[in-house]
Structures are given as structure tokens and as C-alpha cells.
Amino acid sequence: MEHLVDCFFWDPAISFDTELSFTSEDIGDGISLRKPVFTVEVLEKIIDRIKTARQEYRRTRDIPAVFDAIDKVNELWRNPNYKGRKIARNVLPIVTGFSIEMIESWGFDYFFDILKKENLPLAGKLQAQNYREFLPCGDGLVKAFGQPHIKYLNYEPEVIGHICAGNILGLAAFEMVMDKLVDAATWVKVPSEEPVFGALYAKSIEEIDPLLAHTIAVLPFNSDNIMVQEFLFSKSNLVRATGGEYARKNLSELAAKHKVPLAGHWHKFSFITIAREYLNKTQAQEIAELTSLDVCAWDQQGCFSPQEIYVEIGGDVSPKDFAGLLAVEIEKTTRALPKGRNSGKMQVLDGYYQYFTKETMGESVKIFPSKTHQWLVIYDESNPNCEPSPLFRVIRVKPVADIMDILQKVRPLGSFLQTVGVAIPQNRLISFANVIGQAGATNIRTISGMTLQKTWEPWDGRFPLQELFEHDSLHWVSIDTKDINTEIKTALQRKRLIVDDRLLPKKS
């Protein structure tokens, strides 16, 4: 029997003058996705309704009511037997290509923790003059670079639009929550790669607080649907968008045409840095364990996924031997968090043959392949420059004489830099963070946590909540911990809960 999953949401009480048409897409395994065919009349009614619902909500409820509602919604989702989660569990692996294990453990289990009431940001903005060096914020540190020159300010945005990229699972839900904290009505364009979760999450808000949910519209439409995009931009006070170069170009033009401020989050480059102090005989293997998780998480599809790993020489374990340790750990992690349907096998094979040739020709390269071509670790001394990875669990390990030398490699990337996964002792971390932050990086996170955004952290150098009402020229840089040794211990416990020895083949 066919299971029809709706990829849209708005107040079901809206009545349209003409009957709404739908398309249905069979995605396999007996599941079809239902999407509406939008007309201007339909969109007008939807936008009018989210605006009136917003007015009514503001008049009758306060912000603590929003916090309470979101907390209750997340309580629903933290229950593995919640109906919405069951639907998501069945559908998301098929539509996203990620494995169910990845979606459940690295997705749901962590994501709904982020949206707990106590983790939501109450202060949307920090005063830059108080953060001219790395100072405590949340359970980490932040520093402001640049000047607080305000380019856009609107404390009362009425309608905020969101265009979500397909590589960040759960982004639509995060955006809905952020909008509610600034009292805005919300429309969300869900990505064609993952059009399901946004509507499921909005429906779960409706179960808890219908009026709050009716300030939200989840709208699946194709990026090339000019009519819909033009209409929605013309009705919005602000649009926040994530995407690649194509999205950046098109949406920037659209925003300029409609004079709508655009908060864009585009293509990024992230990498890992491991200092020699963590390459002693006891810790090197643990660091490899943690690093394997960053390489495997979301099959390296996120902007926060590492593209290269720079390993400092001078430790007990050489960068080349570290690459070998990493290969062993990626194999274990892959058993616990398998690759999904979109395995990127061609990327792995391409990398294998390219570097196999180099290795055979005597270049200073060594490959550590997976027997089943699920992943590939490449130790590469032949090219000291930074290079993008083919992704899909293909990672290069490169030696560096000193972690501060990395600056020269990555500085040309400037604003493309984003997350830096680190295993650097605290006494060297701040100076590293200062130079790498100055170069353009924004999020410095303890290894294994590269994909784990904390709600207090800036996103691409801006605070997610502040970005909804104010744009300035500041560039914020965060370090996800005040104490990296403790964070590494915690990360190791978390990792070993996911990558458990029980999952590994028994010794004969």
C-alpha cells in the first residue's frame, strides 16, 4: 500500500477559491511525496494567514510561551516512538541518501538536544566591545573581529523567508524556531533533496500550539520556479538562504531586485588541525577515533565537514602513521554509521586510482583504502597546498611543520573558511584561533564535533538570531569549549556510545 507523505504545511483552515492541485512523486519503497502546485492566489492566502496568525500570537502570548511550546515539541521528537519521528525514520533515508543510523544517532539524538529550551539563545546579540579577545560565551569562547557598522536593522520583522540547502538536515526546523524568538511569521522553502522533515516538524508544533504553527508555512517548490520566488521575496522583510554558488548568484539578484535583505550562507571550506601534543602513543589513537567521526558525519556533505587534515610533525606518532590509524578508525566508524544510498562510490574510486598512480610512480603519497571502497584516506606530502576533497569519506592527511604554518595555506580562501576541527592544547589554541579567525574561519570546534552546532555559536561569523533583525560588519569567531582536554574526554565518551565495540566483527 502506498504511503503518501505531505511535504507542505500551513494552517489547514485556509480555504482557496479554486481547488489546489498536487503532484505526487514515487520515491520507492512504497512511499510517495505530495507537493502542491502553487499559484499567486494560493500563496497570497498562505502569506496573509501567517501574518494574521503572527499578529494574534503576539497579542495573546509572550516569548516564554514560545520557549515552552518549542520545548514540548522537542519532547515529542525525542521519543523514538513519536509518530512524526517514525515517518521521518522511514522516509528520510530514502530521500536524503543518508543511512538510518546516521539520521537517528547523529541527526535526531543530537539535533533535538540543540533545541531544548535551556539551550535556546535568549540573548540574540553580544556587544562587540566586550569581546575583543576570546571570552566566555555558552560553554565556549567567542571573539569579535571587525567593526559593528550596522547595515540593516529591523527589530520587528513581520515575515521572514528561508531557503534551505539540502545538505543540512533539520535546518528548516531550526529556522522556524529562530523566527519565533523574534516574533516573525515564517515561510520555508524546503530543499528538493529533503522536502519532508520541515512539514513534519511544523505539524508537531501544531499538535502543541496550533496558533504558533499557523505563523509558519512550509513550501516545497523548485529553485527554478521564478513566479513563486518573486512573489515570496516581494512579501518578505528578510530572507535567509543556504546553498551553493548557483543559489548565491540567483538569490542575490532576486534580493537586490526586491530590495530585501539577504542573509546568505554559501559554499564553505572546513578542515582539521592536529597538534603534536596529542600525537603521543596513548592519545593518537583516540584522536584518530574522534577524527573519523568528523570524516564520516553526513558523509562529508556539510559545509562544516573537513576537506583536509593537517597533522603537525614532532609528535610520537608521525602524520603518516596517524593517517594509518585514521583509516582503521574510519573502517570501524563506517560499520556503526554506514554510508547511505548516495554512496559517492565513484568519488572514492577516482581518488583511489589517482593516488594509486602517484604512489606507484614514487611520489610521497600513501593510500589507505577501504576494501569495499566505502572510504579512502590519503597521506599526501606531494602537494602542500590546500585542496578540496572529493568528499564522501575521502580525506587527505598532510604534514605541517607547525600548526601556525597552516595560516599561509588557507589565508587565500578568506571568507570561504568556516569550521576548523582541532586537537590543539589550550596554551596554543588561542593564538591559533586568533590567526585563523583573522584569516576568515568562524567556528573552531573540538574534533568529532565539527558538525555539531551549539546554539550560542555564531554561524559563518554571525549570530543566527541577531542575523534576523540586524546585519553588521562584525565577524565573530567561536571556540566550542573553554577546556579542550575535558571536551575531548566528553567527545570520546559520546563517540564510543555510537561506535560501539559490539558493532565490530568478532575475533575468530
Next chain:
Amino acid sequence: MVKSIIHFPSDEWIKIFKEELNKNTTYQEVAKDWEGDFLFVITPDQELKKETVFYIDLWHGKCRDAYLVEGEKTAKFVFKGPYSNWKKLIQKELDPIRGLIRGLFTVDGDSRVILDQAKAAQELVNTASKIPVVF
């Protein structure tokens, strides 16, 4: 009910605020679990030249003490913002929690506690708004 018009910010204002708060039965009910003192810091802007600090000691629905601070003083919470935002706050044009989210005010201390005590915070504002003031 206060009859005369009082200058804001002033020691007279905060003393009247204390009296009015202690008459507010709604505040007594919603703040019955509240324990903690505040510094309300009014930072200078175009209309106010000198920083003004109020100390206010709130304890289980009662205001035990309130005065204009001369010199140094510490408290469990510091709620801080520019004069123009304080004006909006006591005229009920700005909600304190919404002000925090937008960075119009800052709080030192556990802001979660303030979120949990939002109704008490609202009653503080309601009380302040009933005092006739001249700015």
C-alpha cells in the same frame, strides 16, 4: 496610586517603585519563588549624560530594599541597557524578554532564571509603568 510626577531616573523614583511593588498583589503571587537582587543599570545615551544604577532587592514577592547606587555595588543579576530603551520599557513599549533577545538590554547572571520568571518581570514593568514620570 502615586499622584505627583517623579523624575526618572532618580532615587525618589526607585523608592516609589518599591512602595508600589509591595502593594502589587499580582506581583506577590507570580514572584513568590523569586530570590535575588538586581542592579538596574541605565547607560548614557544622547538624552542621559551619566550612568545611573538602581539597586533592588527582591525576595519571594516582596521588595526588601531599593535605592539609587552611589559608588560600587554588586548583585546576583545585572540588567543593563541605554536610557532610551529604559524609557520604552517603563512606558510598556518594549517587553523585557524581547529586549534581551534583540540585544537592547543585556543581563549578567543566569538569564534562564529570568525567562522562567517572565511573569514576575512583566509585573515589575507593569508597576513601573503606573508611576507618573517626567524624563
